[in-house]
Amino acid sequence: MSRRALILYAHPEPRSFCAALRDVACAALAEAGYAVGVSDLYAQRFKAVLEPEDYGVLSAQQAAGEAAPFNVTLAQRRAVKEGSLAPDIARELEKLLACDLLVLVFPLWWFGMPAILKGWFDRVLLSGTVYGRSALFENGKLRGKKALVATTTGGPAEFYGAHSLNGDLLDILMPLHRGVLAFTGMTVLPPYVATHVPYAGEAARTRMLEEFAAHLRRLDELTPLPMPRVADHLHQMGHLLKAKAE
Numbered sequence: 412m413s414r415r416a417l418i419l420y421a422h423p424e425p426r427s428f429c430a431a432l433r434d435v436a437c438a439a440l441a442e443a444g445y446a447v448g449v450s451d452l453y454a455q456r457f458k459a460v461l462e463p464e465d466y467g468v469l470s471a472q473q474a475a476g477e478a479a480p481f482n483v484t485l486a487q488r489r490a491v492k493e494g495s496l497a498p499d500i501a502r503e504l505e506k507l508l509a510c511d512l513l514v515l516v517f518p519l520w521w522f523g524m525p526a527i528l529k530g531w532f533d534r535v536l537l538s539g540t541v542y543g544r545s546a547l548f549e550n551g552k553l554r555g556k557k558a559l560v561a562t563t564t565g566g567p568a569e570f571y572g573a574h575s576l577n578g579d580l581l582d583i584l585m586p587l588h589r590g591v592l593a594f595t596g597m598t599v600l601p602p603y604v605a606t607h608v609p610y611a612g613e614a615a616r617t618r619m620l621e622e623f624a625a626h627l628r629r630l631d632e633l634t635p636l637p638m639p640r641v642a643d644h645l646h647q648m649g650h651l652l653k654a655k656a657e
């Protein structure tokens with residue numbers, strides 16, 4: 412059975428450079444034998460804001476004080492059991508759970524990802540289904556999947572580095588790499604970052620697209636980024652480990 416890749420693409424402009432990166436990823440991964448799916452979050456008008464209705468908790472009940480206070484993690488777990496997940500979340504979750512490789516393509520905005528992509532993680536990465544209690548990092552429920560970030564910057568390469576104005580790109584991407592992808596168990600591959608994209612000129616941008624294709628052709632040989640392991644922090648986790656990992 413062929414491996415599956417899911418590309419999460421977050422850019423409001425269909426002719427963006429990020430769209431070109433997405434297309435390179437589709438072609439390179441298909442060539443490598445992946446069945447490739449794309450979630451184009453702007454085209455889907457993906458809702459970025461997590462709300463009670465996403466998990467079958469009705470706002471009218473909330474407003475009337477008839478519902479228990481909205482507890483996101485408990486509501487997520489209940490919605491999975493009762494089948495009351497919002498249809499868009501259920502669809503994205505199904506695609507996520509089915510993929511072997513998750514590729515994120517987005518422009519770097521304010522040292523982070525666009526809100527629509529952050530909202531995808533907020534709403535789709537459900538407690539109990541992708542993480543829980545001690546089911547974190549190497550025990551996370553998405554273990555076995557690989558993840559790769561492809562992002563673009565306006566700042567030139569010289570702005571990025573340990574002693575540069577904006578700091579190291581791996582530090583900037585840490586909340587996503589470590590706090591989302593590794594936290595839920597995924598193996599995090601080195602990112603591809605295209606810098607100075609709007610100002611680099613056509614020839615340089617074409618080169619970047621070729622570099623990205625080459626990065627993807629080496630996918631199986633890339634050394635994953637080092638990430639923490641629960642096993643090395645057991646002394647900090649006693650209370651969690653007493654409870655059975657869910």
Ligand code: FAD
Nearest residue numbers: 427428429431518519520521522563564565566608609616
């Ligand atoms: P686009 O603007 O879509 O495209 C750039 C150029 O590439 C255009 O001329 C386009 O026509 C051309 N192009 C499209 N397709 C191709 C192709 N196939 N081949 C060759 N050229 C092509 N930058 C930072 O460094 N750090 C930040 O924290 C940061 N925060 C930001 C916050 C916001 C809200 C915004 C709006 C911008 C921010 N920026 C930041 C800048 C931003 O990261 C860049 O503008 C963005 O990454 C550029 O990528 P893009 O896909 O949007 O390029």
